[in-house]
Amino acid sequence: MFFQIDPRSNTPLYEQIIQQVKEMCMKGVLKPDEKLPSVRELSAQMVINPNTVSKAYQELERQGIIHTLRGRGTFISQDVPTYSDPRRIQEMKQSLKQMIVDARYAGLSKQEILTWLEEFYEEMEGNSDEGPASLKDHS
């Protein structure tokens, strides 16, 4: 399992870790009950501060994506609840809108954006409307 981190990016390191774990789960690279590297392992491998990895793991646990078994390590969870805070949904819409605005200023056509989107969905498991089976709808 390899993480690709860009230390120069404006998105925080711990955030990049979170995003990559979530993305790998969606792509099926990480499967339920699979063990994640320890904080120390990962921080050594990525040459970053252990606190940064720790912060990422804590946030992932808070979101229910992963869970830790004392003395055994941290693992990918099954049955991740779909939590849909309306505030977060609004943020997503905003993010998409902004992305489109920027894309247009960059000269990218709607078709190009749609192509990207299709690519991403194809990369992910259960590329139907439903998402992966491990997602359990609690709404």
Added chain:
Amino acid sequence: MFFQIDPRSNTPLYEQIIQQVKEMCMKGVLKPDEKLPSVRELSAQMVINPNTVSKAYQELERQGIIHTLRGRGTFISQDVPTYSDPRRIQEMKQSLKQMIVDARYAGLSKQEILTWLEEFYEEMEGNSDEGPASLKDHS
């Protein structure tokens, strides 16, 4: 012309202003050569510090979206060059990918995302592949 700012958002105030101006340009709410409110005016209207507005305006000018006439004010530019830095394009793709991942964790279907996307493109001028006429392709 009204700006809607969320002071509790994690995105900086000046960034929100930038985004709104760009969006209004794309929607045709702001037209080329139209005058923007003065720094003092807008800061008073939004109840924020003039420096914050100024910073937003300067960044917009740097991006070629607006320009200032000394002692007269700031205006929307015509012929905005489509500036496509490969690094920025990568950021956009990343932003889109992340948005999709988050959407799936929120239980949103691909179809819902596509609906949002269509909405946004319809709101904007020249909602075909080409973008508004004021965008001048320099590639």
Added chain:
Amino acid sequence: MFFQIDPRSNTPLYEQIIQQVKEMCMKGVLKPDEKLPSVRELSAQMVINPNTVSKAYQELERQGIIHTLRGRGTFISQDVPTYSDPRRIQEMKQSLKQMIVDARYAGLSKQEILTWLEEFYEEMEGNSDEGPASLKDHS
């Protein structure tokens, strides 16, 4: 006599006028005792505020480049003294140095800069070491 002004430039309008007058003198486009347009004429022609033109003329007069005959108008002076304030010389060196630094960051070679320099000197009168005859050395 035509002035080319860029209202979007970051150099002040009155400064641009000053520069152009000086340049025209150097090129011989404006000759000693030649009459300049009145403030009102020039401001109307350039579609700018008369105060701006007035400010430029005042500064040019202060530098001895032009002089006004009451009721007759303003004229190019003969015998412009070469005033060489060490502080201004330092500014020129600084300006040249900065220009070279920026040119290198823009990928321009030394040879290209030298070509520009030769062009400019050829455009001017008395392109020898001495400058135009109207320059009277008072040092």
Added chain:
Amino acid sequence: MFFQIDPRSNTPLYEQIIQQVKEMCMKGVLKPDEKLPSVRELSAQMVINPNTVSKAYQELERQGIIHTLRGRGTFISQDVPTYSDPRRIQEMKQSLKQMIVDARYAGLSKQEILTWLEEFYEEMEGNSDEGPASLKDHS
């Protein structure tokens, strides 16, 4: 590494910092990946406000000259792209032309200007036509 600032100059403090950093990079005084003094450090050393230093650093980062690692500091970039906006090139030409005009009014000969120019190029790395190796041509 020492910065020399003239608080009485008409060029802004933050601009002077920018110019000095660029110049030091060109002279090889600052090398790729070298750490710059922190904002607080430099502001204390120069006895100016931290915000002023910060503004300079941000502009330098925008130009690709430096980059920041979150929580670690700011560093000189390698592989600075040669960014040649035609508008900026025009400004450089204008700056050179104006400098020459002023020099002639100050009684300086073409030969003196050429001597300055040679000096500056000799001070810089790779004083041939090519510029320093760290400049990466993207044209």
Added chain:
DNA sequence: GTGGTCTAGACCACT
């Protein structure tokens, strides 16, 4: 009137 610069001082997020 306009925007641009600078200061002083505060708060925050990230490493």
Added chain:
DNA sequence: GTGGTCTAGACCACC
């Protein structure tokens, strides 16, 4: 520790 953001208030040049 680092840089980033924001505020309040001042001064300046330009038009």
